[in-house]
Amino acid sequence: MDHDTGLSRRHFAGAALGAAGLVLGGGVARAAEQAQTAGGDLGPFYPVIRPGDDDFDMTHIKGRKGRALGRVIEVTGRVLDRKGNPVRGSVLELWQCNAAGRYAHPGDIATAPLDPNFQGFARLVTGASGEWRIRTIKPSGYDSPIGHRTPHIHFDIKGREKRLITQMYFTEDYATNSQDALYRQLGEDAVTAMAQQQAEADRYRWDIVLGEG
Numbered sequence: 001m002d003h004d005t006g007l008s009r010r011h012f013a014g015a016a017l018g019a020a021g022l023v024l025g026g027g028v029a030r031a032a033e034q035a036q037t038a039g040g041d042l043g044p045f046y047p048v049i050r051p052g053d054d055d056f057d058m059t060h061i062k063g064r065k066g067r068a069l070g071r072v073i074e075v076t077g078r079v080l081d082r083k084g085n086p087v088r089g090s091v092l093e094l095w096q097c098n099a100a101g102r103y104a105h106p107g108d109i110a111t112a113p114l115d116p117n118f119q120g121f122a123r124l125v126t127g128a129s130g131e132w133r134i135r136t137i138k139p140s141g142y143d144s145p146i147g148h149r150t151p152h153i154h155f156d157i158k159g160r161e162k163r164l165i166t167q168m169y170f171t172e173d174y175a176t177n178s179q180d181a182l183y184r185q186l187g188e189d190a191v192t193a194m195a196q197q198q199a200e201a202d203r204y205r206w207d208i209v210l211g212e213g
Helices: 003-019 171-177 181-185 187-193
Strands: 022-025 028-031 072-080 091-095 121-125 131-137 142-144 147-149 153-158 163-170 194-197 203-205
Touching: 121 131, 163 171, 163 187, 171 194, 181 187, 187 194
Parallel strands: 072 203, 163 194
Antiparallel strands: 022 028, 072 131, 091 121, 091 153, 142 147, 153 163, 194 203
């Protein structure tokens, strides 16, 4: 059985139970806790120089006419606690490589070109329902000292009490996901780091669950 398919079947079965909203325990209905999003580390390319423009739209830099190269996508979601409550006012920082697989970071020795119209970093604050949204380009995979990295976006989320550092992956990249060393380290928790492609192919959904608010 394909590694990712097996994980998906087990976890999506559990997610379906959680989506029902209630489980029985001792004859009393109670809200089902949600699985915490799998964590990670900052990685070597956390921005050391912040761009002047860090809004939700990473495909365009204010004051420039051009648009970033690559496939434009939109990702929406919410930041929640384990009980499914929204975590309002969470601060999200996110960064990624461009469509050619290059980070705008002095430590990236990749020979792929930089994109002068790609923002590469965003800082967001969640609203009353914990919602957030970004417009960006689908990142490329790239070779690294630890092997080939599958497409991903880095996130650093600070809630009221908890901080979560993680990476978001894409469901359609199952072939390269299964070959990525950091993705494979997540084991059965990998499904919590997956952005789900929506009916519109360029739109994704990913809810982030903190251990606490």
